[in-house]
Amino acid sequence: MATQAVGIACFFALTCVHAALSAPFLNDTLPGLEGNTSAQSELMVLAQIATSSPTSSSHSTHTTAIVITCAVGLSVVSAIIFFITQRKEKNPAVYSDDSYGELDWRDLPQMRLPVEKVRVSTRLASGSMGEVYLGVYEGHKVAVKKLLKTKRSASHVQRLIDEMSLLAMVRCPFVVQVVGVAWTEPQLLLGVVEYMDLGDLHAFLHATRPSTFPFMNKVHSALNVAYALAHIHSLDVIHRDLKASNVLLDSTYGTKLGDFGLGKDAHLEIVLSPGRGTYRWMAPEMLVSHAYDASVDVFSFGVILAELETHREPYSNVKNASKSKPVDDTAILGLVLHGHTHPKCSRHCPSWFSTLVNQCTVFQPSERPTAQAIVTLLKQRIQEGC
Structure with a gap:
């Protein structure tokens, strides 16, 4: 997602440069500024500040327009990159969709339950990686395990997949049994197991x-x-x-x-x-x-x-x-x-x-x-x- 956003921003900046190269010179009257001598004067001052010569030719004025436009474009790119970086730092649960592409789902697709049939209510316990909630599936109480919002990277999802797969493989009357799994997105994977009431x-x-x-x-x-x-x-x-x-x-x-x-x-x-x-x-x-x-x-x-x-x-x-x-x-x-x-x-x-x-x-x-x-x-x- 970040790469796509930066690419779009760069495209926007290059588009601005291209527009500047084909735009009228600043010493011409710009569309929308006819009669607005104050606005035109401000633009000319910017052009004079940006150029090295106190007496700008039409060519140097055109160059100034390109410089200003590029600066604006690069500022937009920087702002977008900064926004994305800050967003990811503030919300560690934001992960790239691509990071889930390598997950090994093992036999979980055969254990998949309809998400809408798994109703989650009270939290029963929490740990370093996930939380366990009381739930109901087809009229029976179940325990539902889900990952913490801050523990939803591909590696965390894989660990929950591995645990559910291992529990399903064990099949022992003295080990908690798996009812199934449910998910709409990988990071929202739910592990549904039998509920132990004490x-x-x-x-x-x-x-x-x-x-x-x-x-x-x-x-x-x-x-x-x-x-x-x-x-x-x-x-x-x-x-x-x-x-x-x-x-x-x-x-x-x-x-x-x-x-x-x-x-x-x-x-x-x-x-x-x-x-x-x-x-x-x-x-x-x-x-x-x-x-x-x-x-x-x-x-x-x-x-x-x-x-x-x-x-x-x-x-x-x-x-x-x-x-x-x-x-x-x-x-x-x-x-x-x-x-x-x-x-x-x-x-x-x-x-x-x-x-x-x-x-x-x-x-x-x-x-x-x-x-x-x-x-x-x-x-x-x-x-x-x-």
């Missing part, structure tokens, strides 16, 4: 006391997440951003894993730039962008287990030595990075559960259990009454 686990835990969430129910929730991890790992997919806020609860369907915004095929990408996940749930090897595998999800799962048991933020047990206050994220990051701290359970926690937390969050990735091994253990504990 919200996310992180918000639920921090709004309730441990006594209100029976331990057996917690173990069942943990088992559902472990089932989901075992399934996606069997597909060579790593979630990479597993945390309590990405675990969703429902009064009918129980606990499910959601939000695959950072999910990747393990064969396609095994290195991640630091900081794309959430530090308190991330494995040490992810923090330094070393090559990693599915065990990073197991580490994050162990952090969730501790949060599930305590109803407290991960590492809230780590205190500042001098002030006896919780340390900040930067300090936590440094401690985790070097294996100097681990999530802790309460003193009332069954020993087998706290042992599992420690096994999942051990510093060496190869020493962590697999998701399938965790499923086996949790099923056994449930059978034994925990």
Whole structure:
């Protein structure tokens, strides 16, 4: 769009020059100025200022007309370029339509829903890239994910496309299911998924006391997440951003894993730039962008287990030595990075559960259990009454 506007402006300027070359000399009476000696005098003064000779010939006067016309044309070009630049700086959501031409839509066209049938209402949650709204599709409540206005570049749209495609591929009863997608323009892409009426686990835990969430129910929730991890790992997919806020609860369907915004095929990408996940749930090897595998999800799962048991933020047990206050994220990051701290359970926690937390969050990735091994253990504990 900017290139087209500049091209039009340049064309306008060249047209002005051409008009000047074929226009009457300034010492002739210009159309529309007959009898207006004041206006003619002003034009002659401009001509005299612009020329180097105090006594202009008809040729120099004609040259002056060209100079003035070119100056006007170039001013128009500059003004248009400045306007477009300022507009794009003030509104980062303005992108070139051409930037969407290289999008890989994967299998989304087969999942496309009529936009007019997706009704969006209340906002449920927001993140760094998008927002989730309560919606209705064909009489059923759904969750609708859309990009923030400031996050609608082609790369952001591609990430949402990839997430919806990955969710559709997984197809597991313990993973939030995709209903479909809808869009009128690429940057307005909507991801429509099943609605979980109790919200996310992180918000639920921090709004309730441990006594209100029976331990057996917690173990069942943990088992559902472990089932989901075992399934996606069997597909060579790593979630990479597993945390309590990405675990969703429902009064009918129980606990499910959601939000695959950072999910990747393990064969396609095994290195991640630091900081794309959430530090308190991330494995040490992810923090330094070393090559990693599915065990990073197991580490994050162990952090969730501790949060599930305590109803407290991960590492809230780590205190500042001098002030006896919780340390900040930067300090936590440094401690985790070097294996100097681990999530802790309460003193009332069954020993087998706290042992599992420690096994999942051990510093060496190869020493962590697999998701399938965790499923086996949790099923056994449930059978034994925990």
